[in-house]
Amino acid sequence: MKTAQCRIGGLGGVENRGRPNRVLIDLKALEENFQRVRDAVGSHARILAVVKSDAYGHGMVPVARTLLGCRIDGLGVAFLHEGIELREAIPGTFPVLLLCGLCSRDEVSAAVDWDLTPVIFDMDMLEVLDQESGRKGRITGFQLKVDTGMGRLGIRPADTAAFLDGVRRMRFLSLQGIISHFSSAGEEDRTFTEKQIACFEDVLNTARSMGYTLPLNNIANSAGMTLYPESISGMVRPGILLYGGGAGQSAFKPVMHFRGQVIQVKRVPAGTPISYGRTYYTPAPATLAVLSAGYADGLPRRLSNRGFVLLQGRRVPMVGTVCMNLTICDASLCGDVRPGDEAVFLGSQGGAVITCDEMAEWAETISYDVFCSIGSRHHREFLE
Numbered sequence: 001m002k003t004a005q006c007r008i009g010g011l012g013g014v015e016n017r018g019r020p021n022r023v024l025i026d027l028k029a030l031e032e033n034f035q036r037v038r039d040a041v042g043s044h045a046r047i048l049a050v051v052k053s054d055a056y057g058h059g060m061v062p063v064a065r066t067l068l069g070c071r072i073d074g075l076g077v078a079f080l081h082e083g084i085e086l087r088e089a090i091p092g093t094f095p096v097l098l099l100c101g102l103c104s105r106d107e108v109s110a111a112v113d114w115d116l117t118p119v120i121f122d123m124d125m126l127e128v129l130d131q132e133s134g135r136k137g138r139i140t141g142f143q144l145k146v147d148t149g150m151g152r153l154g155i156r157p158a159d160t161a162a163f164l165d166g167v168r169r170m171r172f173l174s175l176q177g178i179i180s181h182f183s184s185a186g187e188e189d190r191t192f193t194e195k196q197i198a199c200f201e202d203v204l205n206t207a208r209s210m211g212y213t214l215p216l217n218n219i220a221n222s223a224g225m226t227l228y229p230e231s232i233s234g235m236v237r238p239g240i241l242l243y244g245g246g247a248g249q250s251a252f253k254p255v256m257h258f259r260g261q262v263i264q265v266k267r268v269p270a271g272t273p274i275s276y277g278r279t280y281y282t283p284a285p286a287t288l289a290v291l292s293a294g295y296a297d298g299l300p301r302r303l304s305n306r307g308f309v310l311l312q313g314r315r316v317p318m319v320g321t322v323c324m325n326l327t328i329c330d331a332s333l334c335g336d337v338r339p340g341d342e343a344v345f346l347g348s349q350g351g352a353v354i355t356c357d358e359m360a361e362w363a364e365t366i367s368y369d370v371f372c373s374i375g376s377r378h379h380r381e382f383l384e
Helices: 027-041 052-057 060-069 080-089 105-113 123-135 157-168 191-209 222-227 356-362 367-375
Strands: 003-006 022-026 046-050 074-077 096-098 117-120 140-145 173-179 256-268 286-291 308-311 314-317 327-330 342-349 352-354 380-383
Touching: 022 027, 022 367, 027 046, 027 060, 027 222, 027 380, 046 060, 052 060, 052 367, 060 074, 060 080, 074 080, 080 096, 080 105, 105 123, 117 123, 123 140, 123 157, 123 173, 140 157, 157 173, 157 191, 173 191, 256 367, 286 342, 308 327, 308 352, 314 327, 314 352, 342 356, 342 367, 356 367
Parallel strands: 022 380, 046 074, 074 096, 096 117, 117 140, 140 173
Antiparallel strands: 003 380, 022 256, 256 286, 256 342, 286 327, 308 314, 308 342, 342 352
């Protein structure tokens, strides 16, 4: 397996020298996860991979290249600058959807120039898009966002018919599909998600009754496509599943691995206070290992006295408060731990594994937060 390096910050040419921590991105696992998504949805639905926010910390351009090599049907980003970055880095005519829309005429003009597909939820911006497309002699595709219950971006479902009447007046636009967003598809209570699905279907029926044939309607995200297959329409938008996250989805492989080192090992007596605020006292004589990562490296501070790390293929508890650059663990049950030994915060070591969902649960957050926090702070190495 080849390793391609991507330097994030630091001095030019330094790469990983002098850095005690490593973030590895397993692009082969990403490919396998994509194939599992393809197997799950079948050939009747297109797949748009969400690569916004630097592909959830995994590296937007390398992730996009890998997925395009798998024949992904399109890529979703949040904002214009991400779409432009993809166009500049990767040749080709693959679809790029701007999930958070456009905010100004300048942005609209750039989106048309770069052949990006905006999500629209405002009639004024729709008219500007039509004007700019006509001025440049282009037909621009777009998707209409309808708010079925997220309470965020999108027109009201009751306004669908009036908005679609306005779309008919546009001469240089092509409506590709209607898009919406689940608010809580991962919750045990299915009631609200089922209401959203019914609302979305009502919106689609309104569009069909007006003569619209929309091939790329989509509401199913990662949780939607796995837990609510009835929500799969013309396209699905997997995000966290592709990166190996999503509670209960053990068939999907982790793509991000976060590894550090042991900095110091010491034996301490019972009753020794540990780290800031003395939130932990050793209940018995203990062997402590001081590790090379802290909250500045993306470890949630909430892991203090709650999280685990892998040493010698064994889970050992984090003790005391997570510091800015260091974390302490109780290595008493390990063998001969030494400075320089590998410590795994996220990923596998021997037969043991710590998943992102586990870390998120310990920290009372979500896996998206963990991925973005860790991935954005490190030199990343891409395993191909």
